[in-house]
Amino acid sequence: MLRVVLVLVGAYLLGALPFSQIVARLAARVDLRRTGTGTVSGTAVFEVAGFVPVAIAGVLDILKGVVAVLPMAGSRPWAAALAGGLAVVGHNWSVFLKGAGGRGIAPALGATVVLAPEGTLVLAFGLALGRLARRTGLGSFLAQALLTPVLVVVDGAHGALLGSVLVAPMWLKRMMGNRPPPPPKAAAALHRLVFDHDRGSGP
Numbered sequence: 001m002l003r004v005v006l007v008l009v010g011a012y013l014l015g016a017l018p019f020s021q022i023v024a025r026l027a028a029r030v031d032l033r034r035t036g037t038g039t040v041s042g043t044a045v046f047e048v049a050g051f052v053p054v055a056i057a058g059v060l061d062i063l064k065g066v067v068a069v070l071p072m073a074g075s076r077p078w079a080a081a082l083a084g085g086l087a088v089v090g091h092n093w094s095v096f097l098k099g100a101g102g103r104g105i106a107p108a109l110g111a112t113v114v115l116a117p118e119g120t121l122v123l124a125f126g127l128a129l130g131r132l133a134r135r136t137g138l139g140s141f142l143a144q145a146l147l148t149p150v151l152v153v154v155d156g157a158h159g160a161l162l163g164s165v166l167v168a169p170m171w172l173k174r175m176m177g178n179r180p181p182p183p184p185k186a187a188a189a190l191h192r193l194v195f196d197h198d199r200g201s202g203p
Contacts, residue, residue, distance in 0.1 A: 004072070004079045011068035011083035015090025015107050018097050019060040020045050027053040033100045037197075038178040040094070041102035043136070058106055064091065065110020073114050077158045084111030085165025092173040100178070103196070104170040105140060115162055118154050122147050137174075137196030144170055 021040050024030045027049040032040045036047060042061070046054040068087035072080035088104035088111075105123060112119030123143050130139015148163030155162070174196050175181070181188035182198060191199055 004076065007071045007079065007083055008086055011086040012090040013095070014064050014068050015087030016094040016096050016101075017060075017064060017090075018094050018101070019064075020057045020102060021097060023053045023057040023060075024048055033097065038100070039102060040097060040100055042106065061091065061102070061106030062110040062113070065107035065112075066114055067110075068107070069111045069114050077115070078161060080115055081111075081158065081162040081165055084108070084115065084162065085169065087111060088166055088169045092169050101173070103140075103173055104166075108166045108170065111162070111166060116151050116155060116159060119147055119151055119163070119166075122150050135195075138194060141174070141194050141196065 018040055020042060021032050024032050024045050027045075030048045032038070032044045032048070036044055042054050042058045045057045065084055065087050069080040069084045072083055084107070087107040090101075091107045092101040092104045093099050094101045105127065109120055109123050112123065123140075126139045126141075126143020126146070127136065128139075129142075130136040133139065144167050147167055148160060151159030151163040153159070171193055175189040175193050177192055177198070181192060188198060191197075
């Protein structure tokens, strides 16, 4: 049991490694927390530094999810699922950035690559569709909404656990954003959940 606890703590700390922030600092000398929306994400890296830096940051962030779940992937599926969820939590609320972070999609992709490749396809398709339609927030929301049902069909209870622990921190971060939602707060939080931006501030 001690090994499981250590793996879970390590998964959070691994997820908290702010590769997007590091790459943005090195490539453009920019603190992502103080530019644009304040989100430490691949999209923010692309806006300040371009394609190559965002590709590097994206691969590293995906690897966080892969490495986090590997120690338990073959022996304890439930612990591997929790490790994937904690990697997303660390990515979204990084202890190294005083609670700032991204949206968790990259480490979630990494976790599903190992534990449920069907989930990777769902998340990637939603991102691709959103980018084509220039509605990345909406596309990723639809993919996240489909993730748990798809994984339940594929892997029953284990799929339900994995989908839930990945989606919950992604949706919570979308609703919380980087600052309190404007009034009316309930409607603003719902708009953030679906579109990942406040009314009037997105495409």
